[in-house]
Amino acid sequence: MVILWSRLSSMKTDLYRLDIAQARNKLLKKEISAPELVRSCLERIHQLNPKLNAFTYINDSAIKQSEHIDSSLPLAGIPIALKDNILSAGLPATASSLVLENYISQYDSTVAKKLKDAGAIIIGKTNMDAWAHGSSTETSDFGPTLNPHNTDYLPGGSSGGSAAAVCADMCIAAIGTETAGSIRQPASWCGITGFKPTYGRVSRYGIIAMASSTDSPGPMTKNVSDAALLLQIIAGNDSQDATSSPSDAPDYSKDINSKISGLRIGLAKDYLLPGMSGQVISLIRNAAADFEKLGASVEEISLMDPQYSIGVYTILQRSEVSSNLARYDGIRFGKGRDSFAEEAKRRIMLGTYALSAGYYDQFYRKAQQVRTLIVKDFEKAFKNVDLIIGPTSPGTALPVGASKNQPMFGEMEDVLAEPSSIAGLPGVSVPCGFIKGLPVGLQIISSAFNEKKILQAAYAYQSITNWHKTKPQL
């Protein structure tokens, strides 16, 4: 008995390492209990958060919440971390800004509600660039999150807390939000799987708006099959979000292991930027070769220069931000406008200027026109290929401090995610190698609402590679 107990307890101490499918399996077989799983993650969070600062709020009452969970639910007892711009009633929602430092969510976002209805346990809220303005998590008013692979480096952003939490096994899975790169880029820098669904596939209701016309919540997970499981729960039409797609979400996990032979993949040669590290390019070419091994055909294709997206995105996003942040006037909730930090102020001012009388046509309208061109460019490309691959980010994680005094830092680091975000397309980032101990991300993009195809290709890729299993030394 004594031996058995010690084996059992040692086995149970690293339950945090499990992915959703494994955890669910053990819970169903009653090898572990939901409170044990939750406790394991909470202990891991308390151990690592002082070092990584991935969480802005740790939900210690999660253990109690997991005690009477209905085990028949699809995510029964699975600890999930939410980016801190996603509302979960009764929990703080700060968007990592001092303005909302003491704000408690008054209601559930649709994403949080769906997760909780599926039995998931919200284990905490994760750090982010304040208001999701950035790609480093360094603009958080509560200090930067650090990259678990090397704490001298940044995790990327804006969903850097969620990416680091998944990478460091502080939760079983997490939810992030992407406006242009904010799921995929931190997933790339932290070496996890980050899935950005088609705009409108997952409801935005209850998510603190950044750029309303591109915001997309999505799963950040340890592997592709978990991304499919989580996407299944949060996807679908929502009567509270007028921009949510009325179409039903397909079964994402069904046939996820289908062979991808015959799949036509385009390697976006314009995404292999001049000045990009040769090592990144060769890792991407290796991934392309892996897809060929899996029976897919890979050809180099030409897309519009991603640099154009920076201008479009900057105008549209700043404009929407300047309006979306107007409600934070400190009259009814939150702190006053003087609590906004530099980056938010900069964006509010730029957006206000771009929308001003006389400038609207020159900036906003023009940006919308170019956006249409980008959409058409992708439509043209997807006539010849099923999927497009390329690097997620121009390089590996940058060192702490890199975003300081770089107002366009986010746009430069997200340049390869911005075109598809602006076009509303889905994409995933999966790890495809390491350079000096830091992960490199491969992104796979499809036409709108073709999430299933991306998941199948990414799943096939992870079935013959082990990059996603490479864990940081912590």
Added chain:
Amino acid sequence: MKKNWQPVIGFEIHVELSTNSKMFCGCPADHFSKAPNTQVCPVCLGLPGALPVPNAVAIESCVKLGLALGCNINTSSKFDRKNYFYPDLSKGYQISQYDQPFCYKGKVSLPSGKVVRITRVHMEEDTAKLQHGELDGQKVSFIDFNRSGVPLVEIVTEPDFDNARDAIDFLKEIQVIVRLLKISTADMEKGSMRLEANISMRQEGETALPGYKVEIKNVNSFRFINKAMEYEIQRQTKELESGKTPAQETRGFDENKGITFSQRLKELAHDYRYFPEPDIPPIELDTKLINDWKNKLPELPEALRKQLVSRGVSQIKALTISSDALRIEMYNKLIQNHYDVNKAADLIINCPSDLLNDLNKIIDWDKTRQSKQVDLKTIDELVNRALKENPKVVSDYKSGKTQAISSLIGSIRRQSGNIDAQVLKEVLERGIKNL
């Protein structure tokens, strides 16, 4: 030769719709005399993360009103954000319509024959209500969000009026149309119909708009807006004649003193930084649906007036019936009950107004009135005689002392007691106008 100064007047009319729910959320839209902040949710409170979902019934009401006002309908439309700061605006912007309103370029014909051009009819949301008071000895403002997000239709006219009387006729006509469509109670005193008049003056014969305009806001009755316009016309004329240009400003109306007063100067046009509301996809309206709504519109006052007159009903009778939504409705019901046009018109006019809301009561009253009946011809005769015999009353009335006619009402009713005072008042007023 010195020319006369002539007013240039246009209106913005806000009508709160009586839909079940608010414009962008499920909260009840009827906020009148409800306990403060009891009909609110994350959406109308503008809480973080909340999103608007447009109310289809409200959009239908807006389009129907546009159709009734002879507007073209934009089959492709959208909502826009109008960005400005005010404590009663929960999101820091109002969801409104900018360059693609649901309805545009309409016209309304008044009984006088005047045609008023409608610039646009668009859909937006109401703001919260501010109440200024005291709390623990400190002056504070309370905000009631029950009204926040209530559907609001805005009707904008061209500056087509050159006198207050036409303006009042028009405003009353709008109220009748709104009530006929049953899209709003259009009660001025409850704020469900709100008027803003833009008034300036130019010299007779000029066609260009004056270089300034004065906006009069928050006037809650036809009587007061009439007084406010008359006062403003005199005030501005005086200023212009002394060589000054009146200031571009917003003015309120003091009901007790009967004067307008400056509220805030409006030297620069506000920059509202309009842009398409990204939370609501563009709205496509089906032409078939629009035609269907158009075909099902009730008979409108202008058409009814023409029809009645063409069937031999007197102008005065036709006007009296068409100036009240309930009378029009009941008239139509009588026609459906196979009443003859003249008989129905006569009945509607003579029937005491407290019976008007019930068709059966009207019919019963008709059956029992028998010989006691005073027909409209008699009323006309009595009125014409009274007006001829009392020129002082007529001139007093015309100079703004509208109370003067109450003496005529009294004396006519003493001669023939069976005439509804309200009807008599209206016939008298029309009689004076037609003198």
